[in-house]
Amino acid sequence: MSQWLLLGVNSITLGGLLFLLSAGFSLIFGLMRIPNLTHGSFFMLGAYLGVTFLGLGFDFWLAALLAAAAMAVVGGGIERLLLRRLQGQELAQVLVTLGLSFMIADLCLMLWGGDPIPLDTPPGLGGAVPIASIVFPTYRLAIVAIAVVIAVLLWLMLERTRLGAMIRAGVDDPAMARVTGIRVSRLFTIVFCLGAAIAGFAGVIGGPILSVYPGLDSDMLPLALIVVILGGTGSLLGALVGSLIIGFLYNYGQVLFPELAYIILFLPMLLILLFRPQGLFGSRVP
Amino acid sequence: MADDALRLDGVHAYYGDSHVLQGVALRLAAGHVLGLLGRNGAGKTTCMNVAVGLLPPRIGTVSLFGETVSGRAPEAIATRGLALVPQGRRIFRSLTVRENLTVAARKPVAGARHPWTLDSVFAAFPRLAERQHQAAGYLSGGEQQMLAIGRALMSNPRVLLMDEPSEGLAPQIVAEVMSTIRRLKEQGLSILLVEQNAKLVFDLADDIVILNSGRVVVSDTAARLQASGVDLHQHLGVF
Numbered sequence: 033m034s035q036w037l038l039l040g041v042n043s044i045t046l047g048g049l050l051f052l053l054s055a056g057f058s059l060i061f062g063l064m065r066i067p068n069l070t071h072g073s074f075f076m077l078g079a080y081l082g083v084t085f086l087g088l089g090f091d092f093w094l095a096a097l098l099a100a101a102a103m104a105v106v107g108g109g110i111e112r113l114l115l116r117r118l119q120g121q122e123l124a125q126v127l128v129t130l131g132l133s134f135m136i137a138d139l140c141l142m143l144w145g146g147d148p149i150p151l152d153t154p155p156g157l158g159g160a161v162p163i164a165s166i167v168f169p170t171y172r173l174a175i176v177a178i179a180v181v182i183a184v185l186l187w188l189m190l191e192r193t194r195l196g197a198m199i200r201a202g203v204d205d206p207a208m209a210r211v212t213g214i215r216v217s218r219l220f221t222i223v224f225c226l227g228a229a230i231a232g233f234a235g236v237i238g239g240p241i242l243s244v245y246p247g248l249d250s251d252m253l254p255l256a257l258i259v260v261i262l263g264g265t266g267s268l269l270g271a272l273v274g275s276l277i278i279g280f281l282y283n284y285g286q287v288l289f290p291e292l293a294y295i296i297l298f299l300p301m302l303l304i305l306l307f308r309p310q311g312l313f314g315s316r317v318p
Numbered sequence: 319m320a321d322d323a324l325r326l327d328g329v330h331a332y333y334g335d336s337h338v339l340q341g342v343a344l345r346l347a348a349g350h351v352l353g354l355l356g357r358n359g360a361g362k363t364t365c366m367n368v369a370v371g372l373l374p375p376r377i378g379t380v381s382l383f384g385e386t387v388s389g390r391a392p393e394a395i396a397t398r399g400l401a402l403v404p405q406g407r408r409i410f411r412s413l414t415v416r417e418n419l420t421v422a423a424r425k426p427v428a429g430a431r432h433p434w435t436l437d438s439v440f441a442a443f444p445r446l447a448e449r450q451h452q453a454a455g456y457l458s459g460g461e462q463q464m465l466a467i468g469r470a471l472m473s474n475p476r477v478l479l480m481d482e483p484s485e486g487l488a489p490q491i492v493a494e495v496m497s498t499i500r501r502l503k504e505q506g507l508s509i510l511l512v513e514q515n516a517k518l519v520f521d522l523a524d525d526i527v528i529l530n531s532g533r534v535v536v537s538d539t540a541a542r543l544q545a546s547g548v549d550l551h552q553h554l555g556v557f
Contacts, residue, residue: 194420194421197413197417197420197421198421200410200412200413200417201410201413201417201418201421203412204410204411204412204413205408205410207372207392208404208408208410209410209421210371210372210391210392210393210396211370211371211372211392211393211396211402211404212396212401212421212422212469212473213393213396213397213422213424213473214393214421214422215393216393
């Protein structure tokens, strides 16, 4: 019994990490109309940068924040210097993000080597918390708490500020937003910086659970893609619910039907695409 | 004489290979209402898209109070004082009524006579004030039209483009929209009004331009056209 509950905690933890990864992915998809195939690389590169900052003697959380800041610069640079030049050419943009993901993977392999790098759990969070008769790993609960805090902050930014309203206007109708005087291209940069930063941050704090290894990017990207197709592009709530669904499907699926892991993950995506293409929470008000 | 509020000069525009505007010239005098008429597919909405910068002309220029704006991005043209009430209204459906207005808010360009604020838009359209916290997608058609007009006014434009503001609305709401346009005109706003309904246009417009297949076929004052009894059906009739 307790084993199933623990699996539930693991599912929620993975859901939290996936949310941090896919929140930015979803906003970029909603606003720019392209899946950013570099997003898994943001996660992995952020994790490797965290490794380096830790090696320089920084505290775990400071290393995670520094990695996030560095990824904001990388993400903003990619949008400004590459994607902007291909404005309106969606296929070219997607191909650029795909090419970049391979290049970043190569670069990481060259700089950090091919062996998985385990990250230590930050001090103070290594143990386990007994709740009722079950012991929960403290660090996993901390990840869930962080994901909740970031979700709330993102929600406040999107729903309670003028900048957030402009981003939603851009998701609703980009052409009309521009005619209204909203500088949508500036929103592209902001969303790209933000998405890359959160993904990089998630890469570091996911490190103690997932460790950091070549291929982490291509392990994470498909999950983000499924989350966003399930939840609906450009929807924060969709990203949250989609992340939890995938967190549970992934963990329970691997225990119950290990040989069908990918079918269990991708079948819901196919069904959603066929029968509800805007996703569960896609931005379609009647 | 002051510069025209909005001018299209020799505009050729294409959708892909389709030559939609073939040398269109039109002039909206400052403080006037210019009615733009024509059959479906004559190029009226394309003129709007060219003016706001969504479809750059391949040849020809668009100018706003003497300043050439064609070639600039839509957001740059908007900040120079051009606002659009688009066909189909295109309000931001997932934003609240209030957010639809605030995202468009801008300080008045020098020379705007009547600076619009959230309060003055709510005063002009009390229904919007009542429903300000609702998602705009749930408004009725008439309310959405009011919101689209309010959103355009929030940018404190010098020139207002209105594309089929009566489309799909009940007669009583149409009358309300028309009286709003009349009020805006009295405040000195220059308005380009696109309509299928020729009668509405002749009630309001100082000047009339009729498009047919991407070309201007009639361009005159409304008064002269009415006096001459020109056969509008020749240009506008479906049959």
